[in-house]
Amino acid sequence: MSTAVSPARSSRTRQTALASGMVLMWSAMCCEQSCIPIDSGYRAVPVPQPYWWYDEQNWQDCPIRDLAANPWMPDHRPVKLIVPWDSFYWGKSVGEGGNDYGLKWWWFDDSSDGKDCGGFVDHQWVKGSNGIPDVFDHLLVRLDDAFDAGWQRFVMHLPNGCLQSVPYAPSSQYWTMPAWKRRGFADYVKEWVLQKNEQAGPDDDIHVTFGVYGGYQRSDICSMDMTGAVTPYPNDMDDMTFVWRNLDPWFDDVQVSEYWFDACSSNYQNKRGAFLRITANPDYVDRHIGGECIPYDCIDTGRIPNEEAILRAPWMATHQFFEQVGWGAGGQNWDEQTTEIGLWLVHNTPTFAETMQYARHGCVLWVSYGTESDDYLNWVQQTYGPRWFPDVCVDCMCDLNSDGAVDITDLTIVNAGMGLSDSAGDKPWSNRGWITRAHGDVDGDGDVDAADQQIVCASFGLCP
16 A cells, blocks of 8 residues: 655654654754743653554545544634734834734734733723733733624634745744743633633623634744645654644643634645544544635536535635635525534625525624624624624514514515615714614615615515
8 A cells, every 4th residue: 555655754763653652852852943842841742642653554544533433513603703914014014123924013022021011991001011911912902892792702813923925824823923922822811711701600601712723734833934834644743743733732721712724625735634634633533623615526516515524524714715616695505513614704705695694504604803894793793782693593683673573564664764875885884874774774784775675585484
């Protein structure tokens, strides 16, 4: 049987030694990889389960998740995505230094120990040390704002940013951060999550979680440069050690609830197959590990979801992807009991009517913080309640007279308001005028028009 791992990428002697019980210590690597770890002391690389490390067999012989023995629970709460970087900041100076990773102004700090110049008091910045690095003050106030608006599930997208002109999203998001920022996630973010959950009363429907979105490919654990990065194979000890070094501090030190890998769903370089086997590894089988974008197979009539993959892990993609594969705005029905399919509202954001269709057909909504889509859904929450997704029937927003049904009476309300226009312009969620849902403006664009009629008609009889 041929092997998918070349001799250059795999040391059989080293694999055998590790599988037999030897443990590598981080200190052995400090000379050649100085980023690991200055602040954590000695840290052991775990010895993987022996059956994962085949000597001469193909990596595809490693098993995928057994759904009967190791089922997983889809999470259909909406996601507030915290994005701390932007291509706008690449190569631009923020404060005192350069900004190679494109970190936003509130998350950039090139000091050696974290600047502490002030903090927020009642959402007002007050000068003076408060014992928390300023970047975490800014992160926590954003988390507080979102939590107060009803959000409970948070994911941070590339916490250390991204280099310009790299072929893949950087995988090493933890060890490339300075030591004080790594500690900050455990000291402040982890504690913030614990505090929110501990403060909840017995009757409160509160379950706050925090996760991370990072790169998938194997590269240098101490570098954001993804040049020459390769798919990590589950029977290569070096590959799996790299994956573990990336995941372990997030899961164990920061205690994140979930981790998402970028660009791992395609069959190019066997990414999908390797991902499914990695998530079945005994080290990760109980973790909520998802991927981007959504795996599919090509048939004569178009593209269909790859059932083997979507039943074994959560996945997410943008509206643009859904449209490209022909699944846009309700083009596919997703079983909420067995799948978790996320829609990332970024770039090419769907219309309000399309968003309702996605939610109705089982998609989990991912909303980026600080984007138009974020303002848009915050407006939706303020108008229809903080728990609008997913606890409230989306079709009930068309129940304009609140009688428990969407019918001709609701359409009559829209017809009566036809032609009314909001003087605030085309973004009522950021500068609302006087036209509201009560006037028949179901899609929230500031006008009562044919689009509102179509939304109500499409929802006839659907609201329980």
